[in-house]
Amino acid sequence: MMLRLSTKGQYGVRAMYEIAKGYPETPVTIKEISEKQEVSVAYLEQILNKLRKANLIKSIKGPGGGYLLNKSPDQVSIAAILNELEGPVAITSCLNPEEGCVRVDSCVTHLLWKALGEKVEAFLSTITLKTLISGDLYKIKEIS
Amino acid sequence: MMLRLSTKGQYGVRAMYEIAKGYPETPVTIKEISEKQEVSVAYLEQILNKLRKANLIKSIKGPGGGYLLNKSPDQVSIAAILNELEGPVAITSCLNPEEGCVRVDSCVTHLLWKALGEKVEAFLSTITLKTLISGDLYKIKEIS
DNA sequence: TAAAACCCTACCAAATTTGTCAAGTATTAG
DNA sequence: CTAATACTTGACAAATTTGGTAGGGTTTTA
Ligand code: FES
Ligand code: FES
Numbered sequence: 001m002m003l004r005l006s007t008k009g010q011y012g013v014r015a016m017y018e019i020a021k022g023y024p025e026t027p028v029t030i031k032e033i034s035e036k037q038e039v040s041v042a043y044l045e046q047i048l049n050k051l052r053k054a055n056l057i058k059s060i061k062g063p064g065g066g067y068l069l070n071k072s073p074d075q076v077s078i079a080a081i082l083n084e085l086e087g088p089v090a091i092t093s094c095l096n097p098e099e100g101c102v103r104v105d106s107c108v109t110h111l112l113w114k115a116l117g118e119k120v121e122a123f124l125s126t127i128t129l130k131t132l133i134s135g136d137l138y139k140i141k142e143i144s
Numbered sequence: 145m146m147l148r149l150s151t152k153g154q155y156g157v158r159a160m161y162e163i164a165k166g167y168p169e170t171p172v173t174i175k176e177i178s179e180k181q182e183v184s185v186a187y188l189e190q191i192l193n194k195l196r197k198a199n200l201i202k203s204i205k206g207p208g209g210g211y212l213l214n215k216s217p218d219q220v221s222i223a224a225i226l227n228e229l230e231g232p233v234a235i236t237s238c239l240n241p242e243e244g245c246v247r248v249d250s251c252v253t254h255l256l257w258k259a260l261g262e263k264v265e266a267f268l269s270t271i272t273l274k275t276l277i278s279g280d281l282y283k284i285k286e287i288s
Numbered sequence: 289t290a291a292a293a294c295c296c297t298a299c300c301a302a303a304t305t306t307g308t309c310a311a312g313t314a315t316t317a318g
Numbered sequence: 319c320t321a322a323t324a325c326t327t328g329a330c331a332a333a334t335t336t337g338g339t340a341g342g343g344t345t346t347t348a
Contacts, residue, residue: 001230001231001232001234001237001240002149002153002226002227002230002231002232002233002234003147003148003149003230003233003234003235003261003264004147004234004235004236004237005146005147005235005236005257006335006336006337007336007337007338008336008337009146010236010253010257013253013256014251014252014253017252017253027293029292029293029294030293030294031293038247040338040339042338042339042340042341043337043338043339045294045295045296046296046338048294049294049295049296052294052295059293059294059295060293060294060346061292061293061294061295061344061345061346061347062291062292062293062294062345062346062347062348063291063292063293063346063347063348064292064293064346064347064348065292065293065294065345065346065347066293066294067294078256082146083146086145086146086147087145087146088145088146089146089147090145090146090147090148091147091148091149092148092149092154093145093148096145103182107158108158108161108276109154109157109158109161109276111281111282111284112157112222112271112276112281112284113149113154115281115284116264116267116268117147119263119264119267120147120260120263120264123260123263124260127256132252132253132256137255137256137259138255140255140256140259150304150305150306151305151306151307152305152306173323173324173325174324174325175324184307184308186307186308186309187306187307187308189325189326189327190307190327192325193325193326193327196325196326203324203325203326204315204324204325205313205314205315205316205323205324205325205326206314206315206316206317206322206323206324206325207315207316207317207322207323207324208315208316208317208323208324209314209315209316209323209324209325210324210325211325
């Protein structure tokens with residue numbers, strides 16, 4: 001199966017969707033997310049922890065607490081969420097800023113993977129949590 | 145690193161590029177591919193075997209033998225190559241024809257991953273071995 | 289002060305990736 | 319005929335990634 005997204009990324013987006021529904025005032029607990037999206041509490045903790053450290057969400061402790069979006073849903077792109085959970089889009093490790101590649105100049109495919117990555121990134125940047133909430137996903141063919 | 149392509153897919157495309165350069169008459173040996181693309185002979189054997197069974201290339205045994213493209217380079221898309229080596233584009237396992245998902249109807253993200261997969265597939269279908277050989281990759285932004 | 293809720297680190301099993309190895313079979317040049 | 323060339327096949331294994339679980343914290347508020 002080509003170009004798979006890990007469950008961490010998938011669950012992360014679904015969790016952010018639940019949190020976004022509480023915006024701007026109602027904290028959403030991990031337990032609620034866990035029940036609605038059918039993902040274990042322990043696994044969600046890891047995921048939300050990363051997103052909190054990236055300032056995409058904030059947490060409120062104690063009874064009545066939970067998670068809240070830091071920005072409005074239309075300002076949180078899917079690309080931003082996945083970027084935190086899975087690192088940057090990089091089809092090959094040659095494109096990974098941390099790794100690089102010595103063959104890059106003579107490589108016939110380098111530009112191809114780079115272009116593909118950029119297209120994916122551009123697409124995921126146009127989709128936000130608001131797109132998901134408003135059910136406008138069926139329109140994305142027009143967005144291109 | 146998000147949406148990584150396995151080395152099998154990467155090496156496969158690079159091997160096909162070498163074979164395409166011999167089109168339509170000159171067989172290219174595994175050894176040549178191995179040297180030019182810096183991939184072990186044993187690993188290439190596995191990869192080329194798959195591509196041969198998929199009828200993308202044919203093999204000629206014995207001295208003077210090697211591999212030949214079955215179709216002209218402009219008729220072999222990158223999508224076709226990767227499809228054989230890595231299976232269909234499927235961002236999530238829910239989109240994998242062999243697996244499926246029970247939550248698909250109530251899932252807020254299903255359409256998103258589906259649309260992304262289709263965009264990727266469409267893009268990779270427009271790029272062929274001829275694109276690589278002719279060095280037209282810098283044009284792909286215009287291709288869209 | 290007890291319950292609610294988040295925080296953090298360590299650990300683990302299974303799957304996938306990324307190959308290697310060894311022993312074939314088929315073809316042809318000479 | 320035969321030796322060299324070149325592809326064919328299947329088994330196997332190390333390394334990495336994935337997809338979590340476990341279990342103990344800490345903070346807040348009713
Ligand atoms: S092998 Fe690294 S850029 Fe192609
Ligand atoms: S969980 Fe399977 S389609 Fe979203």
